Amino acid sequence: MSRSLRLATNLARHYPWVTTPFIVSAPMRVMSSPSLAVAVSNAGGLGFLGPGVKTQDIHKDLEEISTLLKTNTASANTNSESLPVGVGFQLWSDDVTVGIAAIERYKPCAAWLYAPHNTDTDYDHWARQIRRVSPHTHIWIQVGSLAEATALLSASEKPDVVVVQGAESGGHGRETDGLGLITLFPEVADAYADSGIPLFAAGGIADGRGAAAALCLGADGVVMGTRFLATPEARISRGYQNEIVRASDGAASTTRTFLYNQLRGTVGWPKNYSPRTIINQSYRDHQAGVPFEELKRLHDEALQAGDDGWGPEGRLATYAGASIGLIHGVKDADTIVREVREQVLEKFAPVGKSKL
Ligand SMILES: Cc1cc2nc3c(=O)[nH]c(=O)nc-3n(C[C@H](O)[C@H](O)[C@H](O)COP(=O)(O)O)c2cc1C
Structure with a gap:
């Protein structure tokens, strides 16, 4: 056999x-x-x-x-x-x-x-x-x-x-x-x-x-x-799910970054792990050099916005794989x-x- x-x-x-x-x-x-x-x-x-x-x-x-x-x-x-x-x-x-x-x-x-x-x-x-x-x-x-x-x-x-x-x-x-x-x-x-x-x-x-x-x-x-x-x-929240359906081109629209774990206050992951996520405004601002404290403030504000906290201009973690397209x-x-x-x-x- x-x-x-x-x-x-x-x-x-x-x-x-x-x-x-x-x-x-x-x-x-x-x-x-x-x-x-x-x-x-x-x-x-x-x-x-x-x-x-x-x-x-x-x-x-x-x-x-x-x-x-x-x-x-x-x-x-x-x-x-x-x-x-x-x-x-x-x-x-x-x-x-x-x-x-x-x-x-x-x-x-x-x-x-x-x-x-x-x-x-x-x-x-x-x-x-x-x-x-x-x-x-x-x-x-x-x-x-x-x-x-x-x-x-x-x-x-x-x-x-x-x-x-x-x-x-x-x-x-x-x-x-x-x-x-x-x-x-x-x-x-x-x-x-x-x-x-x-x-x-x-x-x-x-x-x-x-x-x-x-x-x-x-x-x-x-x-x-x-x-x-x-x-x-x-x-899953509707705003998050909408992003899974909307986003395409996983190479351009997703990345591995620890930023969202830090914004969410998730600490303690063992070394050598990081999450793949859909890129949104938090990540773009981070790349542009906006200080973490300001990113955190805007993130926490977005948390209050419900489903509107997600989306291309959104700020919340949207963990997803390269297959989104x-x-x-x-x-x-x-x-x-x-x-x-x-x-x-x-x-x-x-x-x-x-x-x-
Ligand atoms: C939102 C999200 C959360 C995940 N959470 C876990 C988890 O808690 N434990 C785990 O072993 N894997 C977790 N994974 C990874 C999956 O086990 C699996 O490796 C991955 O989803 C496969 O890739 P795909 O998303 O491209 O299908 C998660 C994946 C996603 C997308």
């Missing part, structure tokens, strides 16, 4: 409701809501709940997910051992005790770990505790460089799935050693050839073309974040998953679905 077929069989056993190709919605902090995660899983993908403002918030969100799944008869309910959604954690800020208690109680099928302060110890620490309280919960770890990926191969608690995040991605990613998916992914795949660990691709994928390309690079599945911000299910409207998460799946299957039709 080929490597990809063996891994696909194992994934199908753990995620029996998921349809080929394996499509995942990323755990975007706060924005990946219970209804988004459930809609993606019900469409035959795997939806992840995002980390909360406080770790404690995921208890309420997981409770809501349990209720949504009970009242829904769609395919995601087929696995009785665990909840057919995953949950994301930012290790640098999330409280491990609170997080583990939520996993023990709700038994999500997967836990996605990202951004530890100490890569040598934090992943192992979380993974060991998760496996102790919920042996069926798969450990997913997102990395953005070859060095991070290869370090995991000698971890004592190996991940069940590794997500390779390209520099195109929205939200936080590698600040100095990131690389585009088309070169990063195959090099990681070579390093993982004998590992038995499935690799998922994230960063810049917003439609079936990107998803098919990632599968051609050797991905066992694809992750989309920014695309799912333009859904009715996302927990591919997103032209708000669509149900269910529609996105089904469309991307169909587009991929169409592209692979001449060579046969078994290649996926």
